[in-house]
Amino acid sequence: MPELRQDIVTGSWVVIATDRALRPTDFSKVRAAEPETGDCPFDPGHETMTPLEVAAIRHDDTEPNSPGWQVRVVPNKFPAFEAGERVEESSAMFPRRAADGSHEVIIHTPDHEKSLATMTVEEVTLILRVYRHRYRANSENPDVRYIHIIVNHGRESGASLEHSHSQLFGVPLVPALVQQELAGASWHHKSKGECVFCRILREELDAGVRIVGETDGFVALAPFASRMPFEVWLVPRLHQESLDMISDGRLEDFAQILKGVLGRYREKFDDPPYNYYIHSAPCDGLNYEYYHWHLEMFPKLTTLGGFELGTSMMINVTTPEHAAAFLGSGLET
Amino acid sequence: MPELRQDIVTGSWVVIATDRALRPTDFSKVRAAEPETGDCPFDPGHETMTPLEVAAIRHDDTEPNSPGWQVRVVPNKFPAFEAGERVEESSAMFPRRAADGSHEVIIHTPDHEKSLATMTVEEVTLILRVYRHRYRANSENPDVRYIHIIVNHGRESGASLEHSHSQLFGVPLVPALVQQELAGASWHHKSKGECVFCRILREELDAGVRIVGETDGFVALAPFASRMPFEVWLVPRLHQESLDMISDGRLEDFAQILKGVLGRYREKFDDPPYNYYIHSAPCDGLNYEYYHWHLEMFPKLTTLGGFELGTSMMINVTTPEHAAAFLGSGLET
Numbered sequence: 001m002p003e004l005r006q007d008i009v010t011g012s013w014v015v016i017a018t019d020r021a022l023r024p025t026d027f028s029k030v031r032a033a034e035p036e037t038g039d040c041p042f043d044p045g046h047e048t049m050t051p052l053e054v055a056a057i058r059h060d061d062t063e064p065n066s067p068g069w070q071v072r073v074v075p076n077k078f079p080a081f082e083a084g085e086r087v088e089e090s091s092a093m094f095p096r097r098a099a100d101g102s103h104e105v106i107i108h109t110p111d112h113e114k115s116l117a118t119m120t121v122e123e124v125t126l127i128l129r130v131y132r133h134r135y136r137a138n139s140e141n142p143d144v145r146y147i148h149i150i151v152n153h154g155r156e157s158g159a160s161l162e163h164s165h166s167q168l169f170g171v172p173l174v175p176a177l178v179q180q181e182l183a184g185a186s187w188h189h190k191s192k193g194e195c196v197f198c199r200i201l202r203e204e205l206d207a208g209v210r211i212v213g214e215t216d217g218f219v220a221l222a223p224f225a226s227r228m229p230f231e232v233w234l235v236p237r238l239h240q241e242s243l244d245m246i247s248d249g250r251l252e253d254f255a256q257i258l259k260g261v262l263g264r265y266r267e268k269f270d271d272p273p274y275n276y277y278i279h280s281a282p283c284d285g286l287n288y289e290y291y292h293w294h295l296e297m298f299p300k301l302t303t304l305g306g307f308e309l310g311t312s313m314m315i316n317v318t319t320p321e322h323a324a325a326f327l328g329s330g331l332e333t
Numbered sequence: 334m335p336e337l338r339q340d341i342v343t344g345s346w347v348v349i350a351t352d353r354a355l356r357p358t359d360f361s362k363v364r365a366a367e368p369e370t371g372d373c374p375f376d377p378g379h380e381t382m383t384p385l386e387v388a389a390i391r392h393d394d395t396e397p398n399s400p401g402w403q404v405r406v407v408p409n410k411f412p413a414f415e416a417g418e419r420v421e422e423s424s425a426m427f428p429r430r431a432a433d434g435s436h437e438v439i440i441h442t443p444d445h446e447k448s449l450a451t452m453t454v455e456e457v458t459l460i461l462r463v464y465r466h467r468y469r470a471n472s473e474n475p476d477v478r479y480i481h482i483i484v485n486h487g488r489e490s491g492a493s494l495e496h497s498h499s500q501l502f503g504v505p506l507v508p509a510l511v512q513q514e515l516a517g518a519s520w521h522h523k524s525k526g527e528c529v530f531c532r533i534l535r536e537e538l539d540a541g542v543r544i545v546g547e548t549d550g551f552v553a554l555a556p557f558a559s560r561m562p563f564e565v566w567l568v569p570r571l572h573q574e575s576l577d578m579i580s581d582g583r584l585e586d587f588a589q590i591l592k593g594v595l596g597r598y599r600e601k602f603d604d605p606p607y608n609y610y611i612h613s614a615p616c617d618g619l620n621y622e623y624y625h626w627h628l629e630m631f632p633k634l635t636t637l638g639g640f641e642l643g644t645s646m647m648i649n650v651t652t653p654e655h656a657a658a659f660l661g662s663g664l665e666t
Binding site: 005006007008009010011012013014015016017018080093094148150151152155156157158159167169171175176177178180181184185188196197199200203223224225226227275276277279296302303304305306307308309310311312313314315316317318319322 | 338339340341342343344345346347348349350351426481483484485488489490491492500502504508509510511513517518521529530532533536557558559560609610612629635636637638639640642643644645646647648649650651652655
């Protein structure tokens with residue numbers, strides 16, 4: 001059972017989730033090779049190798065937990081958050097609480113070889129539709145205050161399995177980096193009377209030097225203070241606080257620009273490992289109308305060292321202006 | 334010339350230091366192999382391959398920038414911070430400033446093969462003496478408000494050269510993670526009338542389950558809310574805010590426990606990559622008597638993914654109690 005522990009100096013919470021790596025000797029396994037393709041628990045026909053599915057998009061007449069699915073959602077076998085038992089008692093010097101919540105895996109496709117960059121826009125749209133569905137379903141969980149959806153693509157980005165998939169974390173608190181964004185967005189809205197992300201969109205489209213692509217509904221841009229080389233944000237033009245507010249019509253648009261930028265990464269860096277995650281308003285019942293959801297992504301080209309890990313200040317070796325020029329701006333549709 | 338850019342949403346500063354990787358195609362080089370030993374710029378006889386030395390511990394009668402040194406300090410060839418020119422104008426939406434400051438490399442030994450874990454305590458003591466000296470020297474730089482000393486050991490930890498070395502960053506602001514620690518320590522001191530690190534030492538020595546080792550002057554412990562597997566803090570028993578206050582007598586003690594824990598990492602994980610860094614009070618002239626300097630270290634066994642990078646909340650797969658038991662508590666002297 002995972003637990004949350006708080007650092008009493010900084011106030012930061014850490015998830016201690018030991019089921020994810022049982023013994024020190026397992027770290028060599030963590031760093032070792034992918035299981036053979038034939039053993040992949042995400043392949044069709046291997047549905048019994050995962051926990052029972054909680055949702056799926058399936059062809060007619062196929063049974064849950066059998067082949068015939070296009071996108072399949074299962075609980076993570078080694079969850080960082082789960083509903084459940086209590087932990088040891090907390091104290092002033094050793095504050096802890098249960099890591100209540102949820103942790104799901106969204107298997108993108110039955111095809112072991114495909115990735116988001118090589119799927120059709122229709123296939124990616126289906127996955128994003130499932131994001132919206134699972135976002136809504138997990139919002140109903142009273143333990144969950146924040147929903148974090150990610151992709152780790154490639155072992156060097158933190159993926160433990162190569163088969164294309166997303167993870168959804170239902171977190172029982174609002175994480176520090178999201179709190180910082182909320183505080184900044186709230187301050188800007190109060191003092192300037194405008195959403196800070198709407199303003200960034202307007203100013204960046206005016207400046208023109210950090211734009212990677214545009215669709216009717218989205219702008220892809222290299223942010224001015226990019227933390228990582230070739231970092232790109234996908235920002236919806238419509239001011240909406242939360243991913244689950246996206247309309248059916250915009251899902252395909254979102255798929256198009258997401259696949260477009262991932263295709264550029266693939267082309268320019270030879271299928272690099274990458275990470276993306278979605279920042280969206282908390283689902284704790286409070287008012288976040290000032291916030292504006294978006295997706296942040298970057299290829300894994302460099303390694304965080306003792307400077308970044310010890311200061312939480314990033315050293316980025318590439319300007320976003322260069323990144324935008326190099327990735328190219330031909331993603332318009 | 335590196336520059337600092339501020340994210341207007343979160344307020345975080347990022348260092349944009351493009352000299353550290355010139356072109357996108359250079360990323361393949363960054364990920365490629367170490368140069369042949371014969372080409373190492375930190376080897377004796379190769380002193381002209383680095384910028385001119387700013388300090389060294391040398392055998393008598395040897396000239397600067399020639400062989401005969403035991404520990405050698407040079408400016409970083411690709412600095413993240415340096416004294417210098419101005420950057421482009423800052424604006425409300427695009428805030429930036431010069432990355433003024435310093436960035437030095439402390440070459441630990443002329444021996445290309447040695448590391449901190451395999452040196453003698455006397456050799457490590459010399460290096461720590463140089464830390465104190467460079468800390469004091471860089472404190473005099475009016476551009477520098479915070480001094481961050483690190484080791485990245487091994488390529489997977491972010492090291493670009495294998496030859497054992499430290500880096501000292503003279504940063505023109507107090508980085509976010511340090512600010513968080515200062516805020517927590519200040520709050521604890523005001524509300525509890527005691528240094529939070531002194532209290533942690535007392536409570537951890539009482540609890541006994543997270544202690545890795547002790548010397549007369551230092552305690553090595555696995556912190557309660559460890560962010561990383563097998564994270565260890567080295568905390569001086571004497572309450573001092575800043576590294577440069579360490580006495581001559583305690584330097585050897587510090588060397589002994591540092592070498593001891595690094596030796597355990599080496600033994601238990603087969604010479605793993607690791608990072609360490611020192612947290613110390615800012616050198617900006619303000620009063621930080623409530624703070625307590627210390628060193629934080631961890632082997633690089635796992636990879637940060639989209640959860641950690643998108644939330645700044647860590648998922649740690651090993652409890653600190655397990656880490657302390659596994660690393661062993663036999664470091665007493």
